[in-house]
Amino acid sequence: MSEGKYPINLWVNDDRYDKLKNAGLADMCKEMLAGLKVIQVYANDAEKDQILKLYPMAKFDSATTKSIELLPREVKDKIFDKVIVQKSIDTAVGAFLADH
Amino acid sequence: MAELGHGGKKIVERIMSASEAKKKAKGLTQIPVRGQIAKEIINIAYGFFTPLQGFMGKKDLDAVVKRMKLADGKTIWSIPILFDMSEAEIEKYGVKAGQTVLLTFEGNPMATFKVDEIYAYDKAKICKSVYGTDEDKHPGCARTYQYKDKFVGGKIMLVNKPKINPPYEPYFIPPLEMRKKFKQKGWQRVVAHQTRNVPHTGHEWLMKGAWLQAYGELPIEKPIVGVLVNAIIGDKRKGDYIDEAIILTQDELRKSGYFGDHNHLTSLTFWDMRYAGPKEAIFHAMLRTNLGLSHHMYGRDHAGVGTYYDAYDAHHLFLKVQKDLKIKPTFSMNWLYCPHCGEVTNEGLCSHKPEWQKFSGTLIRSIVQDGVKPPRLIFRPEVFDLVMESAEKYGFGSPFVTDEYLEKRTPVFSIPPMKV
Structure with missing residues (x-):
């Protein structure tokens, strides 16, 4: 069975956009929902399970968006910081979880 | 009578x-x-x-x-x-x-x-x-x-x-009073919108679609069909929107002109959700029959939880017992944003499926939680502003339920002292 890939949406506010621009990563943003900027980082199966266990208020929206939602803002800020440091959307979740 | x-x-x-x-x-x-x-x-x-x-x-x-x-x-x-x-x-x-x-x-x-x-x-x-x-x-x-x-x-x-505490007082409208209101408004049909959420435009269109469905063959010279938002106010879980934000933003859709006095009314019912899916859908039909409604809107996975029920189980059960219920259902497909159409549309209408951008209450909560203001086509700015105002006024800084909110919030109702 192939490995799952579960997006976490990091919605890009002005503060996050400035950080991306300064790191030369502004083109990582996608436009979703009528032009709203987002960076999608991905968790694999094990990372998804681990993150939902660590943050029980978060949930995997299996019905509509198929993404992990409702992570606390400070958690998303930390994952966002990993994106900036690692310049990657694929390894940021793993790097964040390695700190826990 | x-x-x-x-x-x-x-x-x-x-x-x-x-x-x-x-x-x-x-x-x-x-x-x-x-x-x-x-x-x-x-x-x-x-x-x-x-x-x-x-x-x-x-x-x-x-x-x-x-x-x-x-x-x-x-x-x-x-x-x-x-x-x-x-x-x-x-x-x-x-x-x-x-x-x-x-x-x-x-x-x-x-x-x-x-x-x-x-x-x-x-x-x-x-x-x-x-x-x-x-x-x-x-x-x-x-x-x-x-x-x-x-x-x-x-x-x-x-x-x-019970004494209904602010800001909820205008929204507690019991069945006999509600029926008088409908008569005053001249509404011949009223469709129920069940909610426990702050409305995004997907919800708004669920209501608008249900209003159109309920209107059916009635004459259109003057408005005679209404939408009743009936918010379920009960036990809260951490991370839910606070009750004040829910009830006030639902009414804000009317106040800000997305609906009007002629076709929209917000109310509440006290009830601890059971998440019984199809059985709760029937329960909601009974409740809203008593409130005097003629129609009830049902979307996907009505009152469900987890993966216990299929998306349209509630519709199927309703159709089985419809002859014993006075209220009529209006079933609704999902509303979503299509960038090709440049508008919120319905999955039963639009054919640009590969381009569809689906959104849910959970996704919008996630955006708000990230401190981002969603576009007005997805979340009305008046609703967003009121969510933030409610956070300051009632939510101890958060629009979502926290331990502090659960501990210190003003109760929705209280029972006054009485000497016996």
């Missing part, structure tokens, strides 16, 4: 006058009740639960469990309304069949309760029938298993009206 509610039964408010209440309540054994029971007392007393006159006895419970009907064999009823007590409490208060006791909430007299019977019932059997599972991780089953071991059936009469 009598107002007829669910099952064709007359809606009667079971509320004593102040002078009668003082006489009848005097000297009765006082039994405190928790929030869930207090809400259900209000619903029985004001007719939201017509034809129930009190908490269910064994025959009614058995009929609900076995046939989704009351003991009369005719009236559909899908969720048991039960008053539970432990053996120790029954002994402590000396509760016996034939006796009348006084139920109190937070120390103040609320209702008389004429005990008809005390009985036991298999809780797992209730769960399997109502929730389709007996797993205790289902929140409805968990609530059922938390009931104490005995049930007490009997009629209630309210002796002390």
